Amino acid sequence: MTSPHPNFSLSGQVALITGASRGIGRGLALALAGAGARVAVAARSGPELDSLVREISAAGGEAVPFTVDLRQVASIEAMIAAAHRHFGRVDILVNNAGLGANHDAEAVTESDWDEMMDVNLKGLFFACQAAGKIMLKQGHGRIINMSSQASVVGIPRHAVYCASKGGVNQLTKVLALEWSARGVTVNAVGPTFIYTPGTAERLDNPEFLQGVLARLPIGKVGTIADVAGAVIYLASPAGAMVTGTLLMVDGGWTAQ
Template identity: 45%
Template structure:
């Protein structure tokens, strides 16, 4: 029954923000499932090593320049992608950024940087690719969100607002584009170590604090996302759209104990 459901052979996936981090992990997982790639970054030279890695897997990889805060850059990238491969079947809308500050310290420019990149950029990249997917009557759009789209965290006001917007945007676009054979879903990672948050993981106390609130008792590892991105890109998810798939070890359950734990030495005291 599962034959071919997760096979991406013959398909092309475009992954934005693929110069490092989770973007590369998403691209790698899709390539291993059979897809050829178009990978983007603000600086094409930053993609050289990753392109070579994908080609070593026996897949094609085309690097393109993309600044998601620049409308012209988005339009040029979409046109170049179409010219290079004809049909792009899958979009992984991954490019994003964060400014980690207490809410009282967030500046006008901080807010605009995060929202323009994560929310406005996600919409207009999706729009450009969807215009082309419509012509083929097929598409898989995967917006990369975050557990912050459903859970509040201090110090992440602009980021949480942008990711909450991505979640809502996903539902709206799914409704808009479903009639064209395009599914739109949001893949929302929980706490994964990235370039943006690696400083937190340098604190043993913070990591212990985090792990205590994750039901599976560990932070996420990049490979934990592989199955989810392949699922949302493949035929296996053909009747799934408008959804946010949280891959977070369960932290979005609320992760607060409603019972009092006995002290570790309780038995000895008896």
């Protein structure tokens, strides 16, 4: 009888992580490498990727940097083709890169809209498409799209961000419907506020933190490791039956 003990190992898998130069994506690359994956790390900032690669290599892992501008479909396709050429396969795609900005709705400009939608939604879709074609040929793949609690509840001053993340959820469902029977699962992860170098300034402000905690039933903000747990689950054999879902890592924010 096969053991019912779930397998969370990513050993032998190749994972591509976007937005890996800092924040959550950097931590996800370290975590996936720690779980046994060989990782392709992508962003615009080459030097930051190089330092991440050195850190993963020093810990005994294997990582290769790929620069990409997710606003350009040609750049996405070239990056995924290069990672595929290097590793010979792409098993896991973590579409983590994303931008957030505070804007009163009446102050949003066309370029604010375009940049956030280009990275958060359009770039994410074309990364799914380019990696998805490879995964469908392989007959195996895992796509994990970084959404947010802001995909299911409104957050004032985040009109464009909320719209882009709502779009991520819908793309995730449709791609799961089209690709799951051919071996490619597609899921999304929805974090609450996560403590990162990028959010530290706001979360270290006691007044801001108090406002956040007032909405967080669990009584604390999230960590990058909290997000990594969800991503590794969805990428691993343990998550094989899960597709088309949005896994909240939100401390109960959206339960109320």
